[in-house]
Amino acid sequence: MTPEELRADMPALDEGIYLNTGAGGPSPRRVVEATQDALEYHEYEAPTGAGTYGALFEALDETRAVVAGHVGAAPESIALTQSTTDGIGRIAAAMDWQPGDVVVRTDQEHSAGILPWERLQNAVGIEVRVVDAAGGQVDRDEWREAVDGAKLAVFSSLCWTDGCRLPVAELTDIAQDAGARVLVDAVQSVGQAPVDFAAWGADAVAAAGHKWLLAPTGTGFLYVADEFARSLEPAQVGYMGVEDPEAHPSELKPDARRFETGSVSPVPYAGLREGIATIEDVGYDTVADRVERLTDRLKDGLGDRLVSAEEYESGLVSFEADDPIETAARLDDEGIRVRDIPPTGTVRVSVHVFNSADDIDALIDAL
Numbered sequence: 001m002t003p004e005e006l007r008a009d010m011p012a013l014d015e016g017i018y019l020n021t022g023a024g025g026p027s028p029r030r031v032v033e034a035t036q037d038a039l040e041y042h043e044y045e046a047p048t049g050a051g052t053y054g055a056l057f058e059a060l061d062e063t064r065a066v067v068a069g070h071v072g073a074a075p076e077s078i079a080l081t082q083s084t085t086d087g088i089g090r091i092a093a094a095m096d097w098q099p100g101d102v103v104v105r106t107d108q109e110h111s112a113g114i115l116p117w118e119r120l121q122n123a124v125g126i127e128v129r130v131v132d133a134a135g136g137q138v139d140r141d142e143w144r145e146a147v148d149g150a151k152l153a154v155f156s157s158l159c160w161t162d163g164c165r166l167p168v169a170e171l172t173d174i175a176q177d178a179g180a181r182v183l184v185d186a187v188q189s190v191g192q193a194p195v196d197f198a199a200w201g202a203d204a205v206a207a208a209g210h211k212w213l214l215a216p217t218g219t220g221f222l223y224v225a226d227e228f229a230r231s232l233e234p235a236q237v238g239y240m241g242v243e244d245p246e247a248h249p250s251e252l253k254p255d256a257r258r259f260e261t262g263s264v265s266p267v268p269y270a271g272l273r274e275g276i277a278t279i280e281d282v283g284y285d286t287v288a289d290r291v292e293r294l295t296d297r298l299k300d301g302l303g304d305r306l307v308s309a310e311e312y313e314s315g316l317v318s319f320e321a322d323d324p325i326e327t328a329a330r331l332d333d334e335g336i337r338v339r340d341i342p343p344t345g346t347v348r349v350s351v352h353v354f355n356s357a358d359d360i361d362a363l364i365d366a367l
Contacts, residue, residue, distance in 0.1 A: 024217065056263060060080060064078045066273045077225065078222070079224065081222050083112075088183065106156070107131065152180055158189045161343060169201055172201045189207070190211075215275030229256050297360045324340035
C-alpha cells in the first residue's frame with residue numbers, strides 16, 4: 001500500500017488537513033470495515049456458531065498474537081487494555097507501595113505518567129523524583145543518581161511534547177542496575193517506527209493503537225515481562241485473569257494476562273489488528289522516509305520558531321507561538337488540525353505517512 005492509497009482510504013482527510021495524529025489517528029475505511037465486520041459476526045453469527053464467549057476468546061487471542069508479533073513480545077506477555085493511561089494505571093495499582101518508596105519520572109511525561117504517582121504520593125507517602133528530559137537529553141549521571149534506591153522508573157520512549165526519542169535500553173539498564181523496575185510509555189512510538197519491547201528490556205511497556213497505528217479508540221495494550229507480572233497483584237481480578245475461574249482459591253495467570261478481568265468488546269480489537277496490518281502493508285521504511293522528508297520541509301518553514309530537534313527524530317514537531325491556544329484554534333478554523341501543548345507552551349504538529357507536502361505548505365502559509 002502506498003501513502004497515496006492510504007490517504008485515499010481515509011474519509012476524515014476529505015474534511016480538512018489533519019496534522020494531529022499524536023493525539024489520535026483517523027482510521028482508514030479498511031479499519032472501520034474490519035470493526036463493522038467483527039460486530040456483525042459477533043452479534044449475528046457467533047451466538048449460534050462458535051458461541052459468544054468462544055468467539056470473544058478467539059478474537060482476543062488473535063489480537064494478542066498480532067500485537068505481540070508487531071512489538072517483539074510473546075503473546076502471553078501482552079494484556080489488552082483500553083488505553084496507555086489504563087495500562088500504566090494497572091501497573092501502578094498492582095505494585096505493593098510503602099511510605100518512602102521512590103518513583104522516578106522525567107519532566108516530559110504525559111499526564112498518564114504523572115497522575116498515578118501524584119495519587120500515591122498523597123495516599124501512601126511515596127517520593128517522586130523528576131529528571132529533566134527536554135529535547136530528549138537525559139543526563140546519565142543525574143538519572144543514575146535519581147534511580148538509586150528507587151522502586152520504579154517511568155519514562156516515554158518518545159516525548160509527546162516535542163517528539164524527541166529517549167535512549168530506552170540505556171535508561172532501562174541504568175535503572176535496573178540500581179534495583180528499580182522500569183515502565184515505559186510507548187504510545188508515540190508504535191506505528192511510527194519498528195519497536196522491540198523485549199530488546200528494550202523494560203519490565204513493562206504501555207501503548208495503544210488509536211494514534212499512529214490508526215486503530216479505533218479503546219485499543220490499548222500492555223506488555224509485562226513474566227517475572228515482573230508474577231510479582232504483581234492486580235487491583236481487579238476476574239475470570240479472564242485466573243487459571244481456573246471455578247477453582248477456589250483461584251490462581252492468577254502467571255503472565256500479563258492476569259491484568260485482563262472480564263468480558264470486553266472484541267470489535268475495537270479487530271480494528272487494532274487491521275490498523276497494524278495497514279502500517280505493515282505500507283512498511284516502516286516508507287513511513288520513516290516520507291515522515292522525515294515532510295518534517296524537514298516543515299522545520300525549514302518554521303525557521304527560528306522550531307522547538308523540536310533540527311535533525312529527524314519523529315513525526316512530532318513543536319514550535320513557539322505567542323499564544324499557542326489561540327494559534328491552534330485559528331488554524332482549526334482554517335481547516336488545519338494541530339494542537340497546543342500546555343506544559344511547554346508550544347504548538348505541536350503531527351506528521352504521519354498519509355500527510356503530503358501540500359499539507360505542510362498549507363500550514364506554513366497559514367502561519
